[in-house]
Amino acid sequence: MTAAVEIHDVSKVFNAGRPNAVHALVDMDLTIEPGEFVSLIGPSGCGKSTALRLIANLLEPTSGQVLVNGKPARKARLDQDYGMAFQQAGLFDWRNVAKNVELPLELKGWDKVKRRTRALEMLDLVKLGDFADHFPWQLSGGMQQRVAIGRALAAHPPLLLMDEPFGALDEMTREHMQAELLRICGETSTTVVFVTHSIPEAVYLSTRVVVISPRPGRITDVIEVDLGPRRGLETREAVAFFKKITEVREALRGIDTSDLAAIETADGAPSNLPAGVEDR
Amino acid sequence: MNRSPRALALLVLPPVVFGIGFLALWEAAVNVFDFQPYFLPAPSSIWQQFLQNTALIWDASKVSGTNALVGLLAGTVLGIALSFVLGRFRVLNELVTPLAIALNAVPIFVLVAVFNNMFSITSEVPRRLMVTLVVDFIVLVNVTRGLREVGAIQLELMRSYAASEVAILRKVRVPNAAPYLFTALKIAAPAAVITAFVSEYFGGSQNGLGSRIVSSIAISKNAAAWAYVLGACLVGLAFYVTAVSLERVATPGGVGRTDRDGA
Numbered sequence: 001m002t003a004a005v006e007i008h009d010v011s012k013v014f015n016a017g018r019p020n021a022v023h024a025l026v027d028m029d030l031t032i033e034p035g036e037f038v039s040l041i042g043p044s045g046c047g048k049s050t051a052l053r054l055i056a057n058l059l060e061p062t063s064g065q066v067l068v069n070g071k072p073a074r075k076a077r078l079d080q081d082y083g084m085a086f087q088q089a090g091l092f093d094w095r096n097v098a099k100n101v102e103l104p105l106e107l108k109g110w111d112k113v114k115r116r117t118r119a120l121e122m123l124d125l126v127k128l129g130d131f132a133d134h135f136p137w138q139l140s141g142g143m144q145q146r147v148a149i150g151r152a153l154a155a156h157p158p159l160l161l162m163d164e165p166f167g168a169l170d171e172m173t174r175e176h177m178q179a180e181l182l183r184i185c186g187e188t189s190t191t192v193v194f195v196t197h198s199i200p201e202a203v204y205l206s207t208r209v210v211v212i213s214p215r216p217g218r219i220t221d222v223i224e225v226d227l228g229p230r231r232g233l234e235t236r237e238a239v240a241f242f243k244k245i246t247e248v249r250e251a252l253r254g255i256d257t258s259d260l261a262a263i264e265t266a267d268g269a270p271s272n273l274p275a276g277v278e279d280r
Numbered sequence: 281m282n283r284s285p286r287a288l289a290l291l292v293l294p295p296v297v298f299g300i301g302f303l304a305l306w307e308a309a310v311n312v313f314d315f316q317p318y319f320l321p322a323p324s325s326i327w328q329q330f331l332q333n334t335a336l337i338w339d340a341s342k343v344s345g346t347n348a349l350v351g352l353l354a355g356t357v358l359g360i361a362l363s364f365v366l367g368r369f370r371v372l373n374e375l376v377t378p379l380a381i382a383l384n385a386v387p388i389f390v391l392v393a394v395f396n397n398m399f400s401i402t403s404e405v406p407r408r409l410m411v412t413l414v415v416d417f418i419v420l421v422n423v424t425r426g427l428r429e430v431g432a433i434q435l436e437l438m439r440s441y442a443a444s445e446v447a448i449l450r451k452v453r454v455p456n457a458a459p460y461l462f463t464a465l466k467i468a469a470p471a472a473v474i475t476a477f478v479s480e481y482f483g484g485s486q487n488g489l490g491s492r493i494v495s496s497i498a499i500s501k502n503a504a505a506w507a508y509v510l511g512a513c514l515v516g517l518a519f520y521v522t523a524v525s526l527e528r529v530a531t532p533g534g535v536g537r538t539d540r541d542g543a
Binding site: 056078080082090095104107 | 437455456
């Protein structure tokens with residue numbers, strides 16, 4: 001079976017060769033199998049968004065190779081093998097909800113009727129069937145994000161890439177959206193790569209949590225999460241859930257203090273790299 | 281937008297009351313202080329002149345209004361065309377935009393004197409050309425911004441859909457620029473009318489509202505001059521209202537979108 005995502009020995013340096021060069025990712029190796037839900041977690045500036053953009057081929061790696069569905073990432077992007085959602089819904093104001101969901105299909109050259117049918121199907125899936133003719137600014141933040149997920153999945157891509165999609169939502173909406181996302185991905189058997197900095201979110205959603213350390217960004221831990229089918233509060237209040245949260249937290253804490261100092265001494269990397277370069 | 285009658289009354293009433301109060305005050309001031317007509321005619325005598333000269337004012341309005349309209353259309357087309365070119369080539373944009381803004385800051389309608397020399401002074405071409413230039417700058421600056429200032433996320437999304445530059449232009453940049461175009465038109469429509477009037481101050485046929493104002497003052501027919509000013513106001517208002525209505529009709533989902541805080 002072809003892996004959904006293969007990252008081989010990938011490094012990404014911004015401003016390579018210049019004094020302000022930033023090693024966003026170093027020697028990253030990761031293989032994601034179809035049907036997995038993998039979260040990338042780490043402190044701000046650790047390169048997790050960069051990793052996601054390398055998979056999406058919105059960035060090219062400095063060295064190494066990224067395969068999506070067994071194809072080079074660029075080919076996979078041109079074939080629209082993945083859907084993507086960001087922290088901001090990024091809906092187009094001048095299109096109503098259904099037309100927003102239709103956009104990727106339009107670009108694939110689908111005809112009008114087929115597009116419309118699929119868009120309404122997707123809106124039913126994200127439970128916004130009654131809002132097809134609304135405009136984005138008439139919806140709440142959570143509803144907009146659901147439209148964005150519907151749009152990302154409209155072409156039935158096997159892979160969904162998400163960059164902190166629930167980061168701007170309140171806690172209640174967020175938990176609801178997490179449940180919805182699991183349901184939707186279960187129904188459509190979509191593989192998900194999910195960037196977050198929320199530990200409970202990563203644990204609740206994922207089959208695997210990939211812990212990334214900053215400066216230079218590298219994978220320090222991969223934690224399997226085997227909590228069985230998620231059942232809302234029942235899962236969230238279970239001892240096993242808390243244990244996993246603790247495990248991820250400790251993995252993160254490890255890189256936050258002592259290890260980070262060790263990396264800096266070992267590599268001679270300066271500790272005062274410009275902040276905020278991770279996301280570009 | 282569905283407004284209740286009460287809300288509509290609250291919206292319309294204050295400016296109407298203010299307008300009537302202002303005119304009453306004006307009328308009273310002219311009577312109390314006994315202003316001479318050459319200084320400030322009373323609204324009632326202006327209105328009288330307006331009613332007496334409606335045919336003349338209408339004819340003059342048609343001349344100036346046509347000049348403004350032709351210039352407005354030509355300038356809008358030219359401005360849109362140029363902004364597509366500038367939007368495509370960043371270097372060109374950096375060269376031209378500051379120049380356009382700087383030129384727009386000086387009262388360039390004095391150029392009409394030059395145009396009068398270039399073309400026959402009795403033709404309407406110099407005036408229309410002047411309006412075209414003024415409108416062109418306004419449209420150019422705004423539409424170029426609209427084509428440029430597209431959200432980073434929306435561009436990344438389009439790249440993730442493997443969209444071509446042409447597709448991005450058609451599906452993102454152009455619709456994104458539409459509200460900027462309407463903003464430009466709301467500024468350009470009254471500006472076109474003003475430019476058409478002022479262009480008439482630099483000689484040429486005595487057939488438009490601008491030249492009528494000047495010639496009425498020259499023969500001390502002040503109330504008549506003011507009646508022409510009133511005509512000019514109405515033409516300007518008609519242009520503005522048309523621009524606003526166009527925006528309402530052309531904005532998907534109604535004006536709610538432009539009412540929001542520019543998100």
